Amino acid sequence: MSRTRFFDEAGAAVADVADGSTVLVGGFGMAGMPVALIDALIDQGATDLTVVSNNAGNGDTGVAALLAEGRVRKMVCSFPRQHDSWVFDGLYREGKVELELVPQGNLAERMRAAGAGIGAFFCPTGVGTPLAEGKETREIDGRTYVLEHPIRGDVALIGAHRADRMGNLVYRKTARNFGPVMATAATTVVAQVGEVVEVGGLDPEAVVTPSIYVDRVVTV
C-alpha cells in the first residue's frame, strides 16, 4: 500500500541512476555511510556524476572506489582532505575531478533549502573568505550575509538504522548526520537500513524521517 518500495538487495534500488546525475551521499566519515548502496552504484555503472557528501572518500572503498573508477565529474563537500583520502587527493592534483568546497553548515542548509522550497538565503558563514568570493552579499541589521542557493539531488543514498513498512526512518546516534536533510532534497531517496519493522513498530514521536521522503528501502 505504501508508496515506498522495499528491496532485499541494493542493485535493484539504484538500477535507474542515470549518467550525469547529482547524487547526495549521506554519512560523516563512516558513520551513516550507505556503503551497500555505493557499492551497488559502482556495479551499476552510472558515470559523469556529481557527488555531494561531507567527505570525499576514505581508503579505497565506497566513494573513494567510485572516484577511482573515474565516475565522478565533481565533488561538492566540506572536508575532502583526510589522512586516508588518497584517491581524491590524487585525482584532484591531476585535475581529473572538480571540487566545490562548501562550509559544512552551508552544505547542510543548502540541501535543507532545496527540501523546504526556499529559493535562496542570506547566510553569515564564509563572509570575507575565499569561499564567498563572487557571491552576492548584503548587510542586514548591521551584519553582512552572503546569498546561498539550494543544492538538489537527483538521487540521495543514505544510511539509517530502522525503517517501518510505511517507509518511516530512525537513525542511531551520530550516524543521523546528513541523512534526514538529504532525504528531503532529492527526487529519489534510497535508504539502506539494518532492519525493517512492521507498521506501528516505530514510536511516532521519535520518527526522524517521515515516510513521505523515502522512496526505496534496502535491508542490508
Next chain:
Amino acid sequence: MSRTRFFDEAGAAVADVADGSTVLVGGFGMAGMPVALIDALIDQGATDLTVVSNNAGNGDTGVAALLAEGRVRKMVCSFPRQHDSWVFDGLYREGKVELELVPQGNLAERMRAAGAGIGAFFCPTGVGTPLAEGKETREIDGRTYVLEHPIRGDVALIGAHRADRMGNLVYRKTARNFGPVMATAATTVVAQVGEVVEVGGLDPEAVVTPSIYVDRVVTV
C-alpha cells in the same frame, strides 16, 4: 549544574518580562498552549507587548485575556479570526491592536531563520498576494520568490510534555507544533511541562528541543 532553571510556579519564571517585549507564544488552538505562563504574564503586568502566535486568542482566557487587558500593542499571527476570537475581533475593529498577518509557514520559517542565524530568505509563499505587497521579490530558476526576514522574540512561552533535569524537552502529538521553533528564536525561553524527569529519563534519540534552547522550566 545545568544552566536551565526549574520553577514550581509560573510567576517567578516570567517575573522579568519587560514592557515592550516581543513574546512568542506556542500552541495551535489550545494544543501546546502554555496557559499557566500566559496567566502568569497577565498577573505580572508587562504591557505594550508584541505577541507572536498562530492565533489571536480563544474565548476569554490566555492570549484573549492578555488582549482584553490592553497589554498587547501588536499581534503577529496567521489566523486571528476564529469562532471564539471575539476579544481580538473587537479590539481590531476599534483600532486598538495592530495586526501583522503572516502565512502560517512563513511564521514558522521566519522564526526558524532567527534561530538558525539566517539573515533573510527567498520564499515562494504569498507571491502575488496582498501579504507580499511592498516586499522585495526575485526570480530564481524561473520561479518568483519574496524576501522574508527573521522574527525574533525577547521571550518565548511554550508548552511541552516532559523535561529532564538538563532542560531537554519532548512534546506530545500535535501539541509539538510551534514550540520547538520558538525555543530557538527567543533570548529567554520558558517552557511549561507536565512533568520533570531525572537526567537520563528521556531517550536521546527522541529529544525534540535540546537543553541548549531552554532557559526556564515550570512544572504545572
Next chain:
Amino acid sequence: MSPSRPLTKQKMAALVARDIPDGAFVNLGIGQPTSVADHLAPGTGVVLHTENGMLNMGPAAAVGEEDPDLTNAGKQPVTELPGASYFHHADSFAMMRGGHLDVCVLGAFQVSATGDLANWHTGAPDAIPAVGGAMDLAIGARSVFVMMTLFAKDGSPKLVPECTYPLTGVGCVDVVYTDLATFDLTPDGVVVRETFGITPAELAGRLDVLRS
C-alpha cells in the same frame, strides 16, 4: 454521460476522493475538503497530512475519546493511524512548501481561468483577515484541487476570467470540482471534464471562462 442533477456535497467529495492516486500524500483543507477523507476507500494507502505537524492522521476522534493534544488544522480532535509521525511547524511547512505533498484539496471564493486562487479574504473593509496555511498549501502541493459551488448565492460564477477577491496564490489550481461540473485548468485554457445536471452548452452560456 452526465448525471441528470447537480452533485450533492457528499458526491462531490466522493468524486475528489476517486481522483486521489493510491499511496498519495494528501492535505485536506479546513471545511468541506475535510469530508473527502470519508470517501477514501480503505487499502488505497493514501496518507493524510495535517499542517499542525502530523502524517497519517486518522478519522475524527469518537465522542469521549478526544485528546486535546491531537487535533487537525481545524482544531478538531482526530486520531492517529499506525505508522504516523509527528514533526514541528517549520518541518511541516517545509514539507508543504518543498513540494512533497502530492495533492491538496482546498475550498475557494473564486478561481481564475489561469488557476489563480482566492480563498482567504473577501476584502470587505470590516472583515478580519485570516490566512492560516492556505497560501503555503496553494503554492506547495504538486496538485491543487479546489472544491466549491460553481455559482455564488447571488448567481455570479466563482470560476472567473480574473479573481476580484484578494489572491491566495497565482496559477496554482489544477482541477476545480463543483456541484455542476469538473474543470481542468490547462495551459490551453479551461477544459470541462464532466457536467452534472447541466448541459455543456448551458454551462458555456453561464461562464465567461468558457466563451473566450
Next chain:
Amino acid sequence: MSPSRPLTKQKMAALVARDIPDGAFVNLGIGQPTSVADHLAPGTGVVLHTENGMLNMGPAAAVGEEDPDLTNAGKQPVTELPGASYFHHADSFAMMRGGHLDVCVLGAFQVSATGDLANWHTGAPDAIPAVGGAMDLAIGARSVFVMMTLFAKDGSPKLVPECTYPLTGVGCVDVVYTDLATFDLTPDGVVVRETFGITPAELAGRLDVLRS
C-alpha cells in the same frame, strides 16, 4: 606573576578549560582544542557539542568499546553522557550559526589583531583545501577562543596585524591562548592578559600587533 617558562600543550588546555564558564555549551575543534575536555572539572555542568549532531558528548570511547555510530567531529569514537541529545546536520549547524553555543575553541594558522581567523587553508598551490565546520563555528559561537603556538616554526608570529593566509572568519576571535601569552582582542586593540616565560617587554619586541 607569570610562570617562568612557556606553557606546555597540557597547561594551555588547562588554562582554556579554566576560562569556560560553568554550564556553558561548548564546541571543541579538531586537534589540540579537543584536549581541553580533559581539563574540565567534573560538576561544572559544561555541555560539549559536536558538529556531527550531538549535545552532551562524553569522553573518548575505551578501547574495545568503540561504537562506529558514535563519533566526534574528528571521526574518533566517543561516548554519550546522560542527558545527551542527537539531531541532524542542518539542526546542528543552525545551533552553531544561530549563536546558541557559548564558546568554541579552535586552532589557528594566524589570527589578526582585529580578530580575523585563518585556520583552514595555507593557500599553497598544491594544498587540497578542506574547511569542514570551521567557518560556521568561527562566526557562530558567542565567544571564540583560539589555541596555538605564538610563533611558527620559522619564527614568524602567528598573531599578526593582518592575516596572509586565506580567512576562516572576519573579526570573530575573542581570546588567543598561546604557549607564551594569552591575549584579549578588544575593540581597543590587543591586550596581553598574561605571559609565560617571556616578559611583556620581550613580547612587545617580537610582535608587531603590540607596537602599533
